Amino acid sequence: MVKALRVHELGGPEVLKWEDVEMGEPKEGEIRVKNKAIGINFIDVYFRKGVYKAPTMPFTPGVEAVGEVVAVGPGPTGRKVGDIVAYAGGPMGSYAEEQILPASKVVPVPPSIDPVIAASVMAKGMTAQFLLHRCFKVEKGHTILVHAAAGGVGSLLCQWANALGATVIGTVSTKEKAAQAKDDGCHHVILYTEEDFVSHVKEITSGNGVDVVYDSVGKDTFQGSLECLKIRGYMVSFGQSSGTPDPVPLSALAPKSLFLTRPSLMQYTITRDELLEAAGEVFASVASGVLKVRVNHTYPLSEAAKAHADLEGRKTSGSVVLIP
Incomplete structure (x- = not known):
């Protein structure tokens, strides 16, 4: 036993x-x-x-x-x-x-x-590996948005993406987590409890939006994440710590020809x-x-x-x- x-x-x-x-x-x-x-x-x-x-x-x-x-x-x-x-x-x-x-x-x-x-x-490292290298291949010059940037996967995503030459924007809930995200290579840290992350991302990117969003939060951030994407941007939803996102009509992806994927480590x-x-x-x-x-x-x-x-x-x- x-x-x-x-x-x-x-x-x-x-x-x-x-x-x-x-x-x-x-x-x-x-x-x-x-x-x-x-x-x-x-x-x-x-x-x-x-x-x-x-x-x-x-x-x-x-x-x-x-x-x-x-x-x-x-x-x-x-x-x-x-x-x-x-x-x-x-x-x-x-x-x-x-x-x-x-x-x-x-x-x-x-x-x-x-x-x-x-x-x-x-698990977190292999998740970060397939998200950055296979779901969407992050390269020098890309701008990415990572939600829960101080979390287990978020922390690794920020470090690895920074090493790949991307500009990393991270969202966090507290000032302590903001300090960690900065330390992990986030170029811009957004305290989503105090400010609207969508308008801040638009400000950082001069209205262009980001190449890819890595969203493990789900319900609370999903809609805003879509708004943060540039034309032909990639929405990678890989978790739902705040609850399952609401259904998305296909027509919501059409105005910017967006890509949407819900990957999991097992399939990669x-x-x-x-x-x-x-x-x-x-x-x-x-x-x-x-x-x-x-x-x-x-x-x-x-x-x-x-x-x-x-x-x-x-x-x-x-x-x-x-x-x-």
Whole structure:
């Protein structure tokens, strides 16, 4: 038996229950991993609340962790006992002391990268990687708008986009987060709680608008984000921390011939090659110093409910990690 957090009913942070669970042996192509650090992502909140439907009930949330391989199933896995590995995206179930994973879903963690750093950057880093390099290819001369610029993904987007030569505009909710966003390479920081971000973006861009908006906030920012785009601009909606955006009629995109996409990490790391390339770029960017990973909050695994409450209450910035 190992300890894990289980959700038996959908709801607030209090539905996360600390329980004993049965852990079997790995089958063919699987490995058993003893977790060292577990990344928290907003998607965990969406599953807990029922915004996204979990494959089973009850379920153990979590889609990101780093740990040590403690058992290997039959057949070729490419992994051995003692390996330090990371995974992000799926399958669900990382809020546990140990878990069984398909060997094809894990990547080796370079010895130079601490497990806590790796656990905090896998999902968020690979998300930033595909958003900046594949959804819309950010290059020198582009101007981009990043909402929640001091959040886990936002912080990495700002740093990486700055390194690529883009002009970065970020929105944040507090002066403390504004200071962090500035430090992360935002050229312009907008306190959306005190000023209208749409008019400020138009002012910064001399009325032209931005090439791309990266919006993880959703309902509160979606309409304004569309207004911030230049002709043929890209609206990349990759989250909804404030709620699901209202439906958009196709005709709303027509006046500026806008592009709209709602991507998710799972669809951008479908093949083993895509996964290894994305993770490799993230780890290389951390090792070279292009990405500074801010693990601003760690909680014991058993206190995941408090971590969720703080995340939803906007009391966190950067990455949040659970330690078994």
